[in-house]
Amino acid sequence: MSSPKIWTHKGTFLLAAVGSAVGLGNLWRFPYLTGENGGGAFILIYALTIAVVGIPILIAESLLGRASRKSPIMGMKYLTKSHGTSSNWQIIGWMGAAAAFIILSFYSVIAGWAIHYTGLMFSGSLSGASSETIGAAFGDLLASPGLLLLYHTLFILASGAIVGMGIHKGIESGLRFMMPALFFILLIVLAYGIIAGDAVAAMKFLFTFNLSDLSLEGWLQAMGQSFFTLSLGMGAIMAYGAYMSSEASLTRTAISIAVVDTVIALLAGIAIFALVFGSGMEAGQGPGLMFVTLPIAFADLPGGILLGGIFFILVIGAALTSAISLVEPVAAFLVEKYGLSRPTAVGIMIAGCWLLGLVTVFSFNIWSEGTITHTLFNRSPFDVLEFVTNILMPLGGLLIALFAGWALSRDEVIREMATNDQWFKVWQFLVRFIAPTAVAFVFLRTIPQVEGYLIPAVGSVLIIGAFTAGRTFMVNNKAN
Ligand code: PFF
Numbered sequence: 001m002s003s004p005k006i007w008t009h010k011g012t013f014l015l016a017a018v019g020s021a022v023g024l025g026n027l028w029r030f031p032y033l034t035g036e037n038g039g040g041a042f043i044l045i046y047a048l049t050i051a052v053v054g055i056p057i058l059i060a061e062s063l064l065g066r067a068s069r070k071s072p073i074m075g076m077k078y079l080t081k082s083h084g085t086s087s088n089w090q091i092i093g094w095m096g097a098a099a100a101f102i103i104l105s106f107y108s109v110i111a112g113w114a115i116h117y118t119g120l121m122f123s124g125s126l127s128g129a130s131s132e133t134i135g136a137a138f139g140d141l142l143a144s145p146g147l148l149l150l151y152h153t154l155f156i157l158a159s160g161a162i163v164g165m166g167i168h169k170g171i172e173s174g175l176r177f178m179m180p181a182l183f184f185i186l187l188i189v190l191a192y193g194i195i196a197g198d199a200v201a202a203m204k205f206l207f208t209f210n211l212s213d214l215s216l217e218g219w220l221q222a223m224g225q226s227f228f229t230l231s232l233g234m235g236a237i238m239a240y241g242a243y244m245s246s247e248a249s250l251t252r253t254a255i256s257i258a259v260v261d262t263v264i265a266l267l268a269g270i271a272i273f274a275l276v277f278g279s280g281m282e283a284g285q286g287p288g289l290m291f292v293t294l295p296i297a298f299a300d301l302p303g304g305i306l307l308g309g310i311f312f313i314l315v316i317g318a319a320l321t322s323a324i325s326l327v328e329p330v331a332a333f334l335v336e337k338y339g340l341s342r343p344t345a346v347g348i349m350i351a352g353c354w355l356l357g358l359v360t361v362f363s364f365n366i367w368s369e370g371t372i373t374h375t376l377f378n379r380s381p382f383d384v385l386e387f388v389t390n391i392l393m394p395l396g397g398l399l400i401a402l403f404a405g406w407a408l409s410r411d412e413v414i415r416e417m418a419t420n421d422q423w424f425k426v427w428q429f430l431v432r433f434i435a436p437t438a439v440a441f442v443f444l445r446t447i448p449q450v451e452g453y454l455i456p457a458v459g460s461v462l463i464i465g466a467f468t469a470g471r472t473f474m475v476n477n478k479a480n
Pocket of ligand 1: 020021022023024025026100103228229230231232234235236237322323325326
């Protein structure tokens, strides 16, 4: 039997997981959600969820990867067999792969927008432009299926090329070069934001905690965002965890990933809001914050066009290091299960995602509001895809927490975590009770968005079923 594939260095898993975690979620989604939800209070809930739900599930997901040393689908098959548990738990692997596939299809389209903006900035076509012109530029981009398709194709090809070269020559080498470069660019943008913008207003906005600013919806969004930003529930962390050195500490690594990811989101938030406030604009601009408001600020500030271009390179790079972690789980499965070569497996994965990406591309133009496709679902097809992943992500996290918390034996977890009994108990309490409850809360939030009672009923049955399954393990598993 060949020895398992492992990252070259003990610390590579940390690098890869941070690469996966830091992406559009930090630079695009986190700032606009914070802007829409009143600032500091949102961040407080976000940080709290990361600590009590995100980190324990991060430990659980990397543990499942390392304990199986296989791709998520095959890994779950192995773990359910070796632990004599119901084969239904294998759904964790399949759901993760499905979610990774769908997310990559639209993540690539949105990352493509950053390619367009890098060009717009460096070509100088936005320099001195009015806010109306810059706002219209975003509308023009979305209205052009050809352009969106071009960028989507470029981005997905780049992700595929890296993963296709293998975990050492492709992913590891790519990350070792890209991660420090991205951090360096972030510091440049931050320094520029502080010098040219209004950093004091940005800090006040981000760190003034007024819980009454936060609606229930905002509270739930903060929890959902903490999942997305840590790449949880989609098999990405499990796939990378499969290559993790046995010597690396799961707990310390998970805490480091969460801390670095949060610090980067905050630094990006400070830079972006300093520029936005410095140009006299408002925080609550929604998804257009990065593609309309920020370019207006860049166009308005001295040297802003150059810095704007550099900023969008950061966005592309961060998205790329996340996208490769979405390709890996499915590609690794195709290699393991069907004996395909890695480039073929990656080719199949990205060809599929590229095709599905057309749905997102067309959602902004030929299938936009008023067209039959939109009327059929009462929302754009892109919204439908996002909605599906909003369900798969927390559900995957919930099942991972329950499986790791109830099904794995105490001895195995303690051995993998290399921790003492006390810390084990804290972790176990969090994954058994706190994380599932919090996730169920986030999960149920997405349900009322669909009319009728069918989905709430199915959702509740699923959650109750999961809890019951968990209890069965407690009874059956004497080691617990
Ligand atoms: N964590 C990434 C971000 O914040 O942009 C997004 C992501 C990557 C989610 C990989 C899930 C995943 F598996």
